[in-house]
Amino acid sequence: MKTLNSRTIIATAFVTCMGLASTAQSAVLTFEGIPGGTGINFSSSAEAGFDLVVNGLFLDASGNGAGGSANELEGLAGNPSTGNLDVKRTGGGTFKFTSIDVELEYPSPATVTLRGYLGGILQATDILVASGGYTTSPAVNLAGVIIDEIVVTGQRDFNGGTAFDNLRLENVIPLPGTLALLAPSLLGLACVRRRPQQ
Known part of the structure; x- marks a missing residue:
């Protein structure tokens, strides 16, 4: 079973957050x-x-x-x-x-x-x-x-x-909400380390 690498997960989370942040209300x-x-x-x-x-x-x-x-x-x-x-x-x-x-x-x-x-x-x-x-x-x-x-x-x-x-x-x-949505992605980008391939 193929697993998603961390970059793919972070990129997906970032795009999702940006979409949610720009949702019109x-x-x-x-x-x-x-x-x-x-x-x-x-x-x-x-x-x-x-x-x-x-x-x-x-x-x-x-x-x-x-x-x-x-x-x-x-x-x-x-x-x-x-x-x-x-x-x-x-x-x-x-x-x-x-x-x-x-x-x-x-x-x-x-x-x-x-x-x-x-x-x-x-x-x-x-x-x-x-x-x-x-x-x-x-x-x-x-x-x-x-x-x-x-x-x-x-x-x-x-x-x-x-x-x-x-x-x-x-x-x-929603300015505070936008930051809250983006924070996990930005934190992930800052903290992720490349793991060795197995």
Whole structure:
């Protein structure tokens, strides 16, 4: 019976680890698990491995969310304002913004602005115009950009206002997990000794 040599085993382990480390993951923030109700302005929460911090928005739990979901985020009713949703991975790490569902709530078109940051430095900005019922708006300038924070700003004033739901974040790169997966292969490469053939 032929046995695999140590180099083959290490090379196989390394390739497997690299494949696992680059596996794309995705998350959709629907705001469904956030406690509260219509008009409740929550300050922070967590969902799908992300931390959410909110300033000047409220959770509308009246069942008007995109795709049949109950919850959506929108500006404070009747107040000219621009509220923010700040999103980071729980424990840190990088990700990419893919799309968001936006809806116009007043007759005049209004905007949802998304700013992506990496290490506190602005990488790109998308300004999405809401002009009707819920539509899925894909990333434009932020498409494929690696970030570690995204700030979503919803416009709300007496002429126009927006709501948003289903913030889709993809290609989450698990940095600590990547190192953990690669460590056995790297350790094996460093420690392996060529054994004499028998």
